[in-house]
Amino acid sequence: xxxxxxxxxxxxxxxxxxxxxxxxxxxxxxxxxxxxxxxxxxxxxxxxxxxxxxxxxxxxxxxxxxxxxxxxxxxxxxxxxxxxxxxxxxxxxxxxxxxxxxxxxxxxxxxxxxxxxxxxxxxxxxxxxxxxxxxxxxxxxxxxxxxxxxxxxxxxxxxxxxxxxxxxxxxxxxxxxxxxxxxxxxxxxxxxxxxxxxxxxxxxxxxxxxxxxxxxxxxxxxxxxxxxxxxxxxxxxxxxxxxxxxxxxxxx
Numbered sequence: 001x002x003x004x005x006x007x008x009x010x011x012x013x014x015x016x017x018x019x020x021x022x023x024x025x026x027x028x029x030x031x032x033x034x035x036x037x038x039x040x041x042x043x044x045x046x047x048x049x050x051x052x053x054x055x056x057x058x059x060x061x062x063x064x065x066x067x068x069x070x071x072x073x074x075x076x077x078x079x080x081x082x083x084x085x086x087x088x089x090x091x092x093x094x095x096x097x098x099x100x101x102x103x104x105x106x107x108x109x110x111x112x113x114x115x116x117x118x119x120x121x122x123x124x125x126x127x128x129x130x131x132x133x134x135x136x137x138x139x140x141x142x143x144x145x146x147x148x149x150x151x152x153x154x155x156x157x158x159x160x161x162x163x164x165x166x167x168x169x170x171x172x173x174x175x176x177x178x179x180x181x182x183x184x185x186x187x188x189x190x191x192x193x194x195x196x197x198x199x200x201x202x203x204x205x206x207x208x209x210x211x212x213x214x215x216x217x218x219x220x221x222x223x224x225x226x227x228x229x230x231x232x233x234x235x236x237x238x239x240x241x242x243x244x245x246x247x248x249x250x251x252x
Contacts, residue, residue, distance in 0.1 A: 006034055015050045018043075037061075097140065098133035100203070101194050120190060127152070127187040128194075137198040142208045145191070149216060152184045181216035188214055 006016035019031040033050040035042045037057045044050040063080035101124060109117050131148045132140060159178040165171045192209040199207050208214075 009033070009047065009050075012047065012051065014054060015047070095136070096133060097135050097137055097194075098129050100137055100198060101129065101133075104194050104197050123187045123190045128191055132191070137195065137203045140195070140204075140208055142214070145188070145209050145214055149184060149188065149214070152179075152187070153181075153216065156180070156184070181218045185215045185218065188216075 006018055009015045009017055014035060014037055016034045016036065017031055018034050019029065023029055023031055033044045033047055035044065035050045035053045035057070037054060038061060040057075042050075042053055042057075044053055060081050064082050067080055067082040105120065105124060109120075112120065131151065132144075135144070156178045159174060159176055162171065162174040163178065166173050188209055192207060192214070195204065195207045195209050198204050
């Protein structure tokens with residue numbers, strides 16, 4: 001369909017109407033609106049959309065100018081095209097969670113004792129990388145972390161059933177042992193530490209693995225209480241007998 005010339009829209013600076021050739025210009029025609037701002041033209045279906053497009057273009061221009069003179073670089077601004085460009089460049093350079101976590105481990109392993117290195121390597125390679133490894137840090141959100149937690153709880157419950165069946169004489173001995181809430185939480189703590197580093201490098205806006213809500217609820221250990229005189233007396237008697245035996249004597 002042939003297009004006609006741009007015609008200014010009254011009371012809307014920078015907004016034009018592009019009527020198709022031979023448009024009657026009567027009633028509500030379906031001809032497009034065109035916004036011309038900073039040498040760029042954008043087409044919109046309605047006048048309201050064109051006005052909103054102009055508002056966003058003005059905001060982007062303002063943010064870009066502020067970005068150029070050093071404002072809000074420490075805290076990226078929403079809608080700032082320069083901040084978004086820089087974030088995309090950092091994300092592209094950062095690669096997947098696996099590549100970032102592996103680099104993070106190599107950077108810090110000299111700070112840890114051998115036992116800690118072995119533990120962190122096990123948490124990372126046996127638990128975190130199989131679930132998070134192929135994703136970019138920016139693709140890991142709270143929902144995905146919670147799904148990992150649920151997956152680990154289900155995996156542990158399945159292993160527990162396999163062990164129960166083996167002890168009852170059914171099936172082969174499982175190759176892995178079930179793990180409790182504490183073990184799952186330790187993997188989540190390591191995940192949070194790695195994502196803290198990603199947040200510091202501005203690969204992500206916030207750490208989705210931080211906070212108690214991301215943890216599995218752990219049972220508090222039951223403590224033996226000496227709440228009666230009889231229990232206290234029994235403990236003292238037992239201690240006395242052990243002391244006597246240590247000295248090679250007999251208790252009377």
